[in-house]
Amino acid sequence: MASENEISFDGIRKPKPPKAIGPPRILFVGNSHIEYFVSTPTLFKELCDANNININVQQLVTMGVSLDKVYYTNKTEANQNFSNIDKDGNYYDYVVLQESTPIALKNVEKYRTNLKLFAEKIHQNSPDAAIYVYQNMSPLSYTNSQYDKYHKELRKNTILAAAFIKNAGVLRVGDAVKDAYDGKNGYQYLKNNKDNLRDGKHVLHFLNDGGFLQAVLLYSTVFNTTPIIPKKLILSTGTGDNDNMRKQAVHNAISNPKALEEIAFSNR
Template structure:
């Protein structure tokens, strides 16, 4: 695995050099991440999630984001195209009829969608930069037909390894680098820094402790990590912070997971009981907006 990471690092380095021959459509900041500008919306802005398991599994990013918006009197229309376990192009083709119908809809302000969150599969994001770019381009070109000024946020995947794994940091760095390189050529696009926020949480920023009774409260999964309540809460608050540039008022209850078993599901639960340290997670999210 370490040899694989080394080879991958060399390939990515070559790709970085080759990218210097092109002009990016975005203004890249000192850390390589730009901030897209949202279009002026007439009426409630529309937010579209396109992705797979990290967007929705034990908990739902679209649902939690909608709940935060409702609790803070932010009138938004949240939509989603989610297919489990596949890359972005397969998400599109699996939902092609619905996607094409939505992408072709016209709004009087000139943009049907105002914000789009694109979550590529971790495997593609980590190992196949060209496929990562082409999948983002595929979706962006279809959305741009009737939402030319949409603000696109590319989802920075979290590392698909336990935090205790010796290769965790190597995977994190490659995912971050590839996300920056893939995003740079998409019009009016920036990065939703999920991977950075999760790494900060695992490192104990703002006093957060991901372990409780020797159990990871951020993520769970044997081969692919999926967000538990703490991770889902962090993800939703980070998106709210990123779009609105402010901290949300957290409602007393949110729709969260009851567990990881086959008979568990999502239902309204008290945040103070279902989230181990909401205050610390809020601060981590805000610092990564």
């Protein structure tokens, strides 16, 4: 049964977080869309630190698999996490659940089943956790004629799947990415004929611009405000084998942070 939390103008429910005693806790569950060239949990924590929000960040991330396989791959750690309790009655205050794109796109029943698998385990010791179901972005290049079709299908399926989870809403990643590609707020995704948001041959992973957009979107969605952006963030030095993540000046590593902030906030 769907929860009776607030419905926004576009039909997406807004989960209500529990009242935390002490620092709240967030759990990221998913695959390489959460962490690859850049790390959303790391960036989110940096944004929180810069805005004087003390929050504990945890993650269960496995490359290239669906949510059920994330659980079974990390079963011991997952079960330990889900058995933990907090004095305020909710060990986790926020949870991000990111399904694999093929399942989110083609198999709504499996999508719901996998979300339910985690929701039931989370609710054992976090009955009031605010769950954000990750809206996958279109897996195709923006120049592909089928980009919009895949985007709409993923958006629809995410809303349908999230509707059956208690106190759950949608983290509108796909919408924010499409807005960036569409040039909202003056953002230009092409630089020297290269995509500034995502890179990859078979799977498109977030580059610095995309990772920044995703982290600011999550912050804006959870706290309903735009974060103060620190001068430096841990971002990728590139996509090669010798590249890694390290502290870099935002104005050098991100092509148009202001435009991406505005796109993120409008999709909260």
